[in-house]
Amino acid sequence: MFRHVLSLALPVSLIALLGACGNGQEVEAPPRPAMVVQPQPAGASLDTFAGEVRARLEPELAFRIGGKVAKRLVDVGERVKKDQPLAELDPQDVRLQLEAVRAQVAAAEANLQLASAERDRYRTLLERQLVSRSHFDNAENSYRSAAAQLKQIQAQYDVARNQATYAVLRASEDGVIATRRIEVGQVVAAGQTVFTLAADGEREVVISLPEQALDRYRIGQDVTVQLWSHLQQRYPGRIRELSPAADPQSRTFAARVAFQDADVPADLGQSARVFIRNAEDVPLAVPLSAVSAEGGQPFVWVVAPKTATLERRPVRLGAYGERQVPVLEGLREHEWVVAAGVHVLREGQKVRPVDRDNRLVELAAGE
Structure with missing residues (x-):
């Protein structure tokens, strides 16, 4: 009896299903789940830059x-x-030069002795009135010239002797x-x-700052530094120096970060990361996974609170951080942004917003 009833019920159900499919009505796909987040204050985000430990003095x-x-x-x-x-350089040339100048010194000394004897002889003859005053003056001038020439050549000899040590x-x-x-x-x-x-003493971290965000950083700004050899600890520091010119190849500006603690275990050549907080100029930040781009224009997917549909929103971004990116224009604090799977979404698509724990999100609560 049960088999007979089941055989009659199956055709009836098939007829009902076929009738529903053939009435011209399109079956709407259920909203797909989308993990959403709200933009966080930029004070909760950090700009991160890779760097290298260097000596403060590098002559x-x-x-x-x-x-x-x-x-x-x-x-x-x-x-x-x-x-x-x-x-060491080959010393042959400087030795020959030193010998040449030494010979000039000997010649100048001999010339000075001759000029001195000549002056003394003319002085004796002048006292006996056997020569005129002008003859004695000529001898005196010759002596002074010889003395000056010796002094000049002695200075040249000192220079040549120094160069021999160079x-x-x-x-x-x-x-x-x-x-x-x-x-x-x-x-x-x-x-x-x-x-x-690399002189002994203080150690610093050298980083490269992007030119589009250079105006956000200044000398004396507080930062934190993390060494790859000590990932569990961060050390306070400050920006000590900013390069006034960009690197011709990377188009970035070099900056030197000094440690505020002299006992930081930083060795030359170590890798480091520098974290810079910029809460003043950057109002909001979103996860890196929320950002997509097309034709060089970055955008995010914003969920409309009343219809739960997606809106493609162009944004202007700041310097990328380790996990987040600052949003300079295009978002408001109360809006909800899709944070994962953005490459498979489309404009106007209806979604079911959930948080990171897969709990349903009430969009209107954020307004």
């Missing part, structure tokens, strides 16, 4: 004379002491060789940088 060392490199005594990464020899390049202070730009046999000019010395 560029160079020979004071030109010549051919005969010896290179240190390499990159070696620790050196003040006045330690770093490299053939050896020495460290200006204690530190570590950061860069090396010479090899043995290379000919260098006077003043050409051959080593960069």
